[in-house]
Amino acid sequence: NAGVTQTPKFQVLKTGQSMTLQCAQDMNHNSMYWYRQDPGMGLRLIYYSASEGTTDKGEVPNGYNVSRLNKREFSLRLESAAPSQTSVYFCASSDLGRRGEQYFGPGTRLTVT
Amino acid sequence: EDQVTQSPEALRLQEGESSSLNCSYTVSGLRGLFWYRQDPGKGPEFLFTLYSAGEEKEKERLKATLTKKESFLHITAPKPEDSATYLCAVWEGGSEKLVFGKGTKLTVNP
Numbered sequence: 431n432a433g434v435t436q437t438p439k440f441q442v443l444k445t446g447q448s449m450t451l452q453c454a455q456d457m458n459h460n461s462m463y464w465y466r467q468d469p470g471m472g473l474r475l476i477y478y479s480a481s482e483g484t485t486d487k488g489e490v491p492n493g494y495n496v497s498r499l500n501k502r503e504f505s506l507r508l509e510s511a512a513p514s515q516t517s518v519y520f521c522a523s524s525d526l527g528r529r530g531e532q533y534f535g536p537g538t539r540l541t542v543t
Numbered sequence: 544e545d546q547v548t549q550s551p552e553a554l555r556l557q558e559g560e561s562s563s564l565n566c567s568y569t570v571s572g573l574r575g576l577f578w579y580r581q582d583p584g585k586g587p588e589f590l591f592t593l594y595s596a597g598e599e600k601e602k603e604r605l606k607a608t609l610t611k612k613e614s615f616l617h618i619t620a621p622k623p624e625d626s627a628t629y630l631c632a633v634w635e636g637g638s639e640k641l642v643f644g645k646g647t648k649l650t651v652n653p
Contacts, residue, residue, distance in 0.1 A: 434586075463640075472645040473587070473630070480639065488640055520586050530575045530634045530641055534586030 432456055434535035436521050442541045443511040451506040451538050453521030459533070460526040462504035463488075464496060466517040467537075473520070479504055481526060511542045546570050549631050549644035556651050559620050564629055564647045567613040572636025576614050578607050579630040581646070587630055621651045 434455045443449055455462065464476040465488075475488030477496040485496050493515060495507045504523075508515060518539050522532040550565045568576065575594055579587035591600040593609040600607045604625060606617045616629055628648045632641040 470645065473632075473643040475640050478640065486639065522586070528592075530577045530632065531589050531592055532587075532641065533589065537584075537586050 434521055434523055434533055436519075436535035436538050438538060439536065440539050442543065443508075444543055445512060447511050448507070448509050449511065449540075450508075451519055451521075451540075452503070453505065453535060454503045455521075455523040455533070456502065457523060457533065458501070459523035460501070461524045461529050462498065463522045463524075463532065464494075464504070464506045465520045465522065466490065467520060468517050476506065476519075480529075511540075513542045516540060516542045546635075546642050547631055547633055547644035549629075549647050551647060552645070553648045554650070556618075556621055556649070558622055558651055558653050561617070561619045561621070563618070564616040564649070565613060566616070566631030566644055568631075568633045570633050570635035570638075570642070573633060574636050574638075575634040576609055577632045577634070577641065578614070578616055579632065581628045581630055590629075618649070621649075623651045623653050625649065626651045 437452045460481045463478040465473045467473050474490050479485045479498040482501045497505045518537050520537050521535045524532045548567050578590040581587040591607040596611045598609050604619050608615050628646040630646045631644045
């Protein structure tokens with residue numbers, strides 16, 4: 431039982447490049463989330479998917495897109511990376527009825543130069 | 544104005560020295576308050592859920608309590624392995640998301 435997995439663990443991009451962060455969970459959770467964590471800012475929600483087939487914007491969605499591929503997988507895409515997107519990105523999942531109890535992946539550390 | 548404020552930002556304790564971390568919130572219609580632990584280089588790990596004032600939850604050396612405006616995470620006789628950043632988050636009525644505080648970094652020296 432792996433829980434929540436994320437790939438890659440580390441990535442360096444040049445400004446303007448694109449990439450997709452992958453996330454998968456094996457806990458049969460309905461809801462999935464993407465956060466970014468920056469020093470002094472705490473965890474901020476980028477996008478979430480309350481259930482398969484739905485996605486919604488969080489607090490800081492600009493510059494990102496998401497895809498809920500199936501119940502297990504939720505990807506985050508940066509179409510044209512900017513230095514302001516340098517951050518640690520976490521994926522999380524939860525049961526629909528216990529959405530505050532979230533299970534986080536190990537994170538992706540992204541640097542945009 | 545931050546909806547969730549944690550204090551102190553950092554706390555250093557000696558092993559065995561009990562203390563408390565504070566989380567105050569300003570949301571209306573609280574649907575739940577959550578505590579997480581985050582170790583360096585890792586994702587947050589869920590610890591507790593509190594739903595109503597007066598509720599308490601315990602796990603090993605940790606006890607979380609909730610009032611109408613704040614929550615405390617009490618750490619009794621801490622050990623070095625309790626060193627981590629502790630995050631508080633709230634779920635507001637009518638919202639679809641957790642709002643996290645910035646965390647308290649706890650260091651327990653042997």
